[in-house]
Amino acid sequence: MKHAILGVAFAAALAVPAFAQDYTIMAPANPGGGWDGTARAMQEVLQAEGIAPSVEVVNVPGAGGTVGLAQFVADSAGDPTKLIVGGYVMVGAILTNASPVTLKDVTPIARLTGDTEAIVVPAASDIQTLEQLVEKMKADPGSVSWAGGSAGGTDHILVGLLAKAAGVDPTKINYVAFSGGGEAMAAILGNQVTAGVSSVGEFAEQVKAGTMRLLAVSSAERLPGIEAPTIKEAGFDVVVENWRMVAAAPGLTPEQVAKISGDIEKLNSSEGWTKMLADKGWTNTYLAGDAFAAQLDADIAATETVLRDIGLVK
Amino acid sequence: MSEGFSPERRPRRAAFVIAAGLAGLAALILVDAAGLKQDGGYAGVGPADVPRIVAYGLLGLAVMTVVSGLRGDLPRPPRQAPAPVLWILGGLVAQLALLHVVGFVISGALLFGMTARGFGQRPLWKAVAVGLVLSLVIYGVFDRLLKLNLPGGPLELLIFRG
Amino acid sequence: MESFSLLMQGLSTALDPVILLYALIGVTLGTAVGVLPGIGPALTVALLLPVTYGLDPAGSLIMFAGIYYGGMYGGSTTSILLNTPGESASIVTAIEGNQMARQGRGGPALATAAIGSFVAGLIATLLLAFLAPQVVKLALTLGPREYFALMVLAFVTVSATFGDSSLRGLTSLFIGLALACVGIDGLTGAARLTYGVPQLMDGIETTTLAVALFAIGEALAVAAIREPPDGMHRVRGSVKMTGEDWRRSWKAWLRGTFIGFPIGSMPAGGADVASFLSYAAERKLTKHPEEFGKGAIEGVAGPEAANNAAAAGTLVPLLTLGLPTTATAAIMLAGFQQFGLQPGPLLFVMNAELVWGLIASLLIANVMLVVLNLPLIGLWIKLLSIPRPWLYGGILLFATLGTIGVNASPVELGMLILFGVMGYGMRLYGYPVAPVVVGLILGPMAEQQLRRALAIAQGDWTTLVSTPVSATLLGISAVFLVVPMLMRLRGRGQVLSQVAGDAD
Numbered sequence A: 001m002k003h004a005i006l007g008v009a010f011a012a013a014l015a016v017p018a019f020a021q022d023y024t025i026m027a028p029a030n031p032g033g034g035w036d037g038t039a040r041a042m043q044e045v046l047q048a049e050g051i052a053p054s055v056e057v058v059n060v061p062g063a064g065g066t067v068g069l070a071q072f073v074a075d076s077a078g079d080p081t082k083l084i085v086g087g088y089v090m091v092g093a094i095l096t097n098a099s100p101v102t103l104k105d106v107t108p109i110a111r112l113t114g115d116t117e118a119i120v121v122p123a124a125s126d127i128q129t130l131e132q133l134v135e136k137m138k139a140d141p142g143s144v145s146w147a148g149g150s151a152g153g154t155d156h157i158l159v160g161l162l163a164k165a166a167g168v169d170p171t172k173i174n175y176v177a178f179s180g181g182g183e184a185m186a187a188i189l190g191n192q193v194t195a196g197v198s199s200v201g202e203f204a205e206q207v208k209a210g211t212m213r214l215l216a217v218s219s220a221e222r223l224p225g226i227e228a229p230t231i232k233e234a235g236f237d238v239v240v241e242n243w244r245m246v247a248a249a250p251g252l253t254p255e256q257v258a259k260i261s262g263d264i265e266k267l268n269s270s271e272g273w274t275k276m277l278a279d280k281g282w283t284n285t286y287l288a289g290d291a292f293a294a295q296l297d298a299d300i301a302a303t304e305t306v307l308r309d310i311g312l313v314k
Numbered sequence B: 001m002s003e004g005f006s007p008e009r010r011p012r013r014a015a016f017v018i019a020a021g022l023a024g025l026a027a028l029i030l031v032d033a034a035g036l037k038q039d040g041g042y043a044g045v046g047p048a049d050v051p052r053i054v055a056y057g058l059l060g061l062a063v064m065t066v067v068s069g070l071r072g073d074l075p076r077p078p079r080q081a082p083a084p085v086l087w088i089l090g091g092l093v094a095q096l097a098l099l100h101v102v103g104f105v106i107s108g109a110l111l112f113g114m115t116a117r118g119f120g121q122r123p124l125w126k127a128v129a130v131g132l133v134l135s136l137v138i139y140g141v142f143d144r145l146l147k148l149n150l151p152g153g154p155l156e157l158l159i160f161r162g
Numbered sequence C: 001m002e003s004f005s006l007l008m009q010g011l012s013t014a015l016d017p018v019i020l021l022y023a024l025i026g027v028t029l030g031t032a033v034g035v036l037p038g039i040g041p042a043l044t045v046a047l048l049l050p051v052t053y054g055l056d057p058a059g060s061l062i063m064f065a066g067i068y069y070g071g072m073y074g075g076s077t078t079s080i081l082l083n084t085p086g087e088s089a090s091i092v093t094a095i096e097g098n099q100m101a102r103q104g105r106g107g108p109a110l111a112t113a114a115i116g117s118f119v120a121g122l123i124a125t126l127l128l129a130f131l132a133p134q135v136v137k138l139a140l141t142l143g144p145r146e147y148f149a150l151m152v153l154a155f156v157t158v159s160a161t162f163g164d165s166s167l168r169g170l171t172s173l174f175i176g177l178a179l180a181c182v183g184i185d186g187l188t189g190a191a192r193l194t195y196g197v198p199q200l201m202d203g204i205e206t207t208t209l210a211v212a213l214f215a216i217g218e219a220l221a222v223a224a225i226r227e228p229p230d231g232m233h234r235v236r237g238s239v240k241m242t243g244e245d246w247r248r249s250w251k252a253w254l255r256g257t258f259i260g261f262p263i264g265s266m267p268a269g270g271a272d273v274a275s276f277l278s279y280a281a282e283r284k285l286t287k288h289p290e291e292f293g294k295g296a297i298e299g300v301a302g303p304e305a306a307n308n309a310a311a312a313g314t315l316v317p318l319l320t321l322g323l324p325t326t327a328t329a330a331i332m333l334a335g336f337q338q339f340g341l342q343p344g345p346l347l348f349v350m351n352a353e354l355v356w357g358l359i360a361s362l363l364i365a366n367v368m369l370v371v372l373n374l375p376l377i378g379l380w381i382k383l384l385s386i387p388r389p390w391l392y393g394g395i396l397l398f399a400t401l402g403t404i405g406v407n408a409s410p411v412e413l414g415m416l417i418l419f420g421v422m423g424y425g426m427r428l429y430g431y432p433v434a435p436v437v438v439g440l441i442l443g444p445m446a447e448q449q450l451r452r453a454l455a456i457a458q459g460d461w462t463t464l465v466s467t468p469v470s471a472t473l474l475g476i477s478a479v480f481l482v483v484p485m486l487m488r489l490r491g492r493g494q495v496l497s498q499v500a501g502d503a504d
Helices: A001-013 A036-050 A063-076 A088-096 A131-140 A156-165 A180-189 A200-211 A254-269 A271-278 A289-312 B013-034 B049-070 B082-118 B124-145 B155-162 C002-014 C015-032 C043-052 C057-082 C088-102 C104-140 C142-158 C167-180 C207-222 C245-267 C271-285 C298-322 C327-338 C352-385 C388-406 C409-426 C435-458 C461-466 C468-492 C495-500
Strands: A021-027 A056-061 A084-088 A108-120 A145-150 A172-178 A195-199 A210-217 A241-248 A283-288
Touching: A021 A036, A021 A063, A021 A283, A036 A056, A036 A084, A036 A108, A036 A180, A036 A241, A036 A254, A036 A271, A056 A283, A063 A084, A063 A088, A063 A172, A084 A088, A084 A254, A088 A156, A088 A289, A088 C088, A088 C207, A108 A131, A108 A180, A108 A200, A108 A254, A131 A210, A145 A156, A145 A180, A156 A172, A156 A195, A156 A289, A172 C435, A180 A195, A180 A200, A180 C104, A195 A200, A195 C245, A200 A210, A200 C207, A241 A254, A254 A271, A254 A283, A271 A283, A283 A289, B013 B049, B013 C167, B013 C435, B049 C167, B049 C298, B049 C435, B082 B155, B124 B155, B124 C207, B124 C388, C002 C104, C002 C352, C015 C043, C015 C057, C015 C352, C043 C327, C057 C088, C057 C104, C057 C298, C057 C327, C057 C352, C088 C104, C088 C207, C088 C271, C104 C245, C104 C298, C104 C352, C142 C167, C142 C271, C142 C435, C142 C461, C142 C468, C167 C435, C207 C245, C207 C388, C207 C409, C245 C298, C271 C298, C271 C435, C298 C327, C298 C352, C388 C409, C435 C461, C461 C468
Parallel strands: A021 A056, A021 A084, A145 A172, A145 A195
Antiparallel strands: A084 A241, A108 A195, A108 A210, A108 A241, A108 A283
């Protein structure tokens, strides 16, 4: 291993003077969002753990990350110091916006964190289980209003998948898109909508305080410390994970990719990262290499199908 | 641009140009709205409906602008000097075109220098030199110290990373 | 009175000299970065958050509070002196504030903004401390239909107050509404007026439009005057507020606070909406209507108090529910998480000490801000005595710096130039520029809330008046809209010529 790192460092010596290399991480979103948070968390830990001496974060907001992605591919090709943060939402945004640049144009390094989605109802609702909610939707899809994030995002996809699995026409769901998590949550707390979808983490405090009822989570297995069945257990074959990843520029040599993967692995196994994830309430879902590449392909295919079903992609 | 000495309450050509602009904007919106999905879902109000209302509003305002133009109701701008305006716009365009080529510092210096020139500062090179110092300081503080990412070019590389 | 003793305890820890030094650093940094046009409090906090990393919780909390309030405050300075609003919540400040600066009354304008921000920050922080749980309960009863009604009220009251010609004011507003249509429709994901340009997908950035219309448009208009009036911005008289200024300001501060705080607490409110409503209210209630548009001090005092009170109001849903309702609040959330605070319904119970520490920090940052800024006013005013070539060169450099730092795409810079030229043209023919930005901000809010309300009610329009709050708000809007028309009808009998007519 030491040998490999020395070799890589030697190969990169022309471009980079030191062993440790600087990074510029692009967060393809405005400050304050999940991707920006991930990028800044990486920045902090990479620097604090001495993995990279200096890390910069660049925000390029727009269109679900596709503006940043396009700029990243155009400007960074062949540059081993450039990284981009992205995630599941980007998969959907690339399809709905018919983006000419896709995730095939970058070099995925690793999946870092993931959020499980949760389905909740207001505490005052008479709906007790996911089955009851789905029954109501089957009887009259319009009468079940869903509050969630932007149209075509993870929350919307989950509702579409659930409707499909339950035999309800996905184009008939009454999905009400809110901008930002806060407003959707306010609508659920204020009993304005029938049900809500967002990440488990965002609802956790409310559920603990008893202001919302957690009906189901979207993971494959039950989550530790959370008393709610998975959607699968309720009899609907739906598993959704809102993951976040880091990718490198296109056109890198295998040595350069190995160096970056090594740094990200170091990041992942560092104590600082573990503590950071705990502070932020993110789950570590680290997955690298071929396993991640295969997962990415599967997600892209599945997302395309559901977006067609909902009617957002033609 | 102004019509000079004409007395009040004469029809104003500028008003007709403005009205045409508003009508053009309305037409753009209506054409775009026609190409959108008309489906409003459960709301009944779709993505094309609000733009349409705005477009009709603009058309109404265009008509009223014509009426007020016929009555001569539009302030008369004082005589304009085109040269300073062109200097400033030139500076902005130069910055836009050169930002990603020569970096923030040089393109910023050009913008500063040409704007100052537009306001009567001569010679141009002196104004650009002052701009160079100022944008170097800004780059140092915001990019280096505060990590606000500003596009770098050869000069930034030479000074801050050499 | 348990909260009271907890607050006192928080204050006593925060009065440590080292902690005070942190507060000073935070406030200074926050103000310095917040002053830049286009860089609002959200980005300010995001940029400076790493500075607080590594300090102990008490130290980083106070520094953080300083940066937040400093960033909020910074925007008003450039609005007043240079007619270049730093962010959307200080746009209306530019209207009266810059007029005051032109008459040499920049000092009092800055002072009333600073003291108004202080008064509003103080009252709103205390309201936050003692009433947060009750306020949030009320705020949660509001849904899309109430927000739609609120936006309608904002439209009606605000559009009635702009400019000296209702035709030109309305035209400006509709240009803003047209620009608001650009981008992905929030409810269906349909791309409107984007022509395949990805940078247009998220719509036109408010700060880009504001910086272009105000800063660049102004620079072009000033440069194009052949013989500039001498000493346009020269300071005349004292930089201090006169007794008359105080008399006219204090009520506006209080009104601004009580408009700003509740609107900021609403999950879909926002400091910009609060500042618009405050401006409209001051204009309606003033005893000096003839001064509005020409430098009325109430028009600075009210909105500046309102936007600061709204900033504190944003903390209500954030601290009590963990709801980040603005970009700034989302970043604040990241700041809390930095030291293991998870805002939510249990925060006040589980981390009482830290919460009260934070509230105490906000109070201290607020005091620090006014202490720091009042003496600095004299210095800020000197900005105006910089020779015009250097001054405007600097304004344009800083104006573009904000846009470049946030989003350095050629499309964004191109829009800056395009809207700058538009701002110049509008100035030539007496079209007010502020309503364009107001339309851009309120348009999408009103549209989305309307469609959300209708979707929830499955297309039943009566839902819009089905709750007392929404019915009342719409009723008030209707009164505001109809009464002036009736008065005009009775007065002159010619509606069209009045609507189309000029003030001359």
